[in-house]
Amino acid sequence: MSEERVDVVVVGAGPVGLVLAAELALTGAKVQVLERRTEPDEAVKAGAINVPTAEALDRRGLLPAAERVQRELAGTLANLAGGARFTGHFAGVVLDGDLVDWADPDLAAHTAVDAARLVPQRELEALLAEHVERLGVPLRRGVEVTSLADTGDSVVVDTTAGPLRASWLVGCDGGHSTVRRLAGIEFPGTAPELTGRLAVADIADPKKLAKGWVWSAGGAYRCGPQPGRLTTVEFDGGPTDRSAPVTLEEVQASLRRVSGTDVTLTALRGTATRWSDNTRQAAAYRSGRVLLAGDAAHVHPPFGGQGLNLGVGDATNLGWKLGAVIAGWAPAGLLDTYDTERRPLGAWVLDWTRAQIGILRGDPQSAALRAVVTALLATPDGATYALKQISGVTHHFPLPGTHPLVGCYAPDVSLADGSRLADHTHTGGFALLDRTPDTAFGRVASAWPTRVTTIADKPGDPGTPTGLLVRPDGVVAWATDTPDARDNADAADAAELASTLHRWAGAPAFEPTH
Incomplete structure (x- = not known):
């Protein structure tokens, strides 16, 4: 060209x-x-996505497509057995969904994408x-x-x-x-000390392998959650050639070493991968x-x-x-x-x-530490904490502003007309939720007509956002709550919104009115 x-x-x-x-x-x-x-x-x-990634798809109108993928795969995913909610693991210690406090405010605020996580x-x-x-x-x-x-x-x-x-x-x-x-x-950064392999294979004698993560002196392996999905970890100093194709023989040899069995693999489905802790x-x-x-x-x-x-x-x-x-x-x-x-x-x-990595090793010290961590994650507080970290719902950025939502990914917001705030963000740009009776916040944002979409909604309950400015990446840049049944927005709130828009959306087309 x-x-x-x-x-x-x-x-x-x-x-x-x-x-x-x-x-x-x-x-x-x-x-x-x-x-x-x-x-x-x-x-x-990767076999799944976290909440911010699923919400990024939602913001661009791709949530139905992601949900369709999950539905098509649901029959093969052990995490969905019995209707259990998707959790994840920490160093192979799988989090028990029954222990998680699903009513935790951080988790409860991000449930609209639950059916699109296993993509x-x-x-x-x-x-x-x-x-x-x-x-x-x-x-x-x-x-x-x-x-x-x-x-x-x-x-x-x-x-x-x-x-x-x-x-x-x-x-x-x-x-x-x-x-x-x-x-x-x-x-x-830090150099690798292990070689990991990930493959989906046909297993001649699957009963020789335990389900879930299993540790040994030579490393660890996981069988599942999908049928035939195999992960092996060996602390061998890292792979010598990351670019060489991963063969059936290589995966089988690694699996035999860490499992201590003579398990036989008959075929690879798809392309296996080799990775490290680099x-x-x-x-x-x-x-x-x-x-x-x-x-x-x-x-x-x-x-x-x-x-x-x-x-x-x-x-x-x-x-x-x-x-x-x-x-x-x-x-x-x-x-x-x-x-x-x-x-x-x-x-x-x-x-x-x-x-x-520190608790995956096969040495006695790491095994003892793994036992402590396993016990902690087997408590409601431990399981809930770990899940919140893994799912990404606690991600926060140091943005100017005092409202607790500022710097966080926007929560699920349902509107009086039956739509959700995310439904109004498919074309990008800033989204402003305005729940003032006189659309005071929308009048401020009208000075940025090509950059901000204002979504008017009925006033919410006290303590819920009456105004919410969401950046194109889903991060809340400004928010204010409804303290009472006032008729007009506080002028200070409108002035703060204008200042925030100047900071993130640049110069307005004309000076906004508060």
């Missing part, structure tokens, strides 16, 4: 790159996605690829980036199919990111006009699909901010908040997965 000019080149067509491309397209940016693979990745990876990564990628295609974003497969040059006002990207010139380049190309290497961004975070998520998202910015053990979910969060956070810069309305420093908001959460996930 001859040199082409676009707003953003996204390198990598996994879930992170696809979400980012879609979010950018909704802002009006011209996007080009490049993927080195000639076909979608069929490797066995495997392959199915998620297919769903997102269709979404990107509907938005008209071109995706070129079989194209590799060979060099890049940041000229200060653009990035020249050389590829195996010819050059591209873009205003911005985002690497969503995985832990061995070519974009990160070419941009010269350091990737500090744990690193990029020294910067941005260098000039080059940015990183997903595994290109951070890698860690894949327990609970945390890498997939963390990457999707990166993409939703970066998409609207970079789109605002391209559109010319971004307030000063908006793009800098991508690193400041996402880096601390990335560091937390790295430590959350490191902690699990």
Whole structure:
């Protein structure tokens, strides 16, 4: 291809790159996605998504499609047996759903996506690829980036199919990111000490394997939750060749070593994967006009699909901010908040997965620690705490504001007309819930007519939000509660809303009236 000019080149067509491309397209940016693979990745990876990822799909009208995937797979998922609610595990210690306090406010506020959590990564990628295609974003497969040059006002990207010139380049190309290497961004962290393998296989003698996680001196293995899904962990210093195909013989040998059985595998279904506990975070998520998202910015053990979910969060956070810069309305420093908001959460996930490695080892000390953790997670408080962390409902960003919802992902909000707040966010942009009798908050937001959608609703009960401003990434930027049956919004609330809109949505088309 001859040199082409676009707003953003996204390198990598996994879930992170696809979400980012879609979010950018909704802002009006011209996007080009490049993927080195000639076909979608069929490797066995994450088997579920967390609440923020499911809610990101919901915000863009993709919840019905995700629910359809879960329904189609429900018959093969042991987590759904007997109607049990999806929980997860911490280092192989499965959380007992009967112990969880499902009435906990953090959990109860995010239940609308419960039927869309068990979406495997392959199915998620297919769903997102269709979404990107509907938005008209071109995706070129079989194209590799060979060099890049940041000229200060653009990035020249050389590829195996010819050059591209873009205003911005985002690497969503995985832990061995070519974009990160070419941009010269350091990737500090801790070296691997284990080799993990994940496969779906036909097992000749499945009764030789126990269900769930089993530990031994050589490592650990898991059989399930889907029939034939196998995970093995061996503390052998890490894989010597991550790029070599994972064979049936390799998976069987590993499974025999950690299980202490002579179990026989007869075939692999799909592409098996090899992974490690290599744990690193990029020294910067941005260098000039080059940015990183997903595994290109951070890698860690894949327990609970945390890498997939963390990457999707990166993409939703970066998409609207970079789109605002391209559109010319971004307030000063908006793009800098991508690193400041996402880096601390990335560091937390790295430590959350490191902690699990500490109790997965087969030595006596780790076994003793695992027994303590298992006992703690077998309590209502322990199970509830762990589930809240795993599900992502406690994610919080340090945004200005005193309301407890500010900086959190928006809760489920049902409206008087039978719709939900998320139903009004499919095209991106800011969403403002206005429950004042005189639509006082909507009048303020009308000064940002192309950036804010106001959803008027009947006044709620005392203590519920009478006003809620939600950013395009689902994070609450401003909120106020209904203290009584007042007729008019407090002028101070309206002034604070205007200030918040200036901070996040840039200059208004005209000065708002309070």
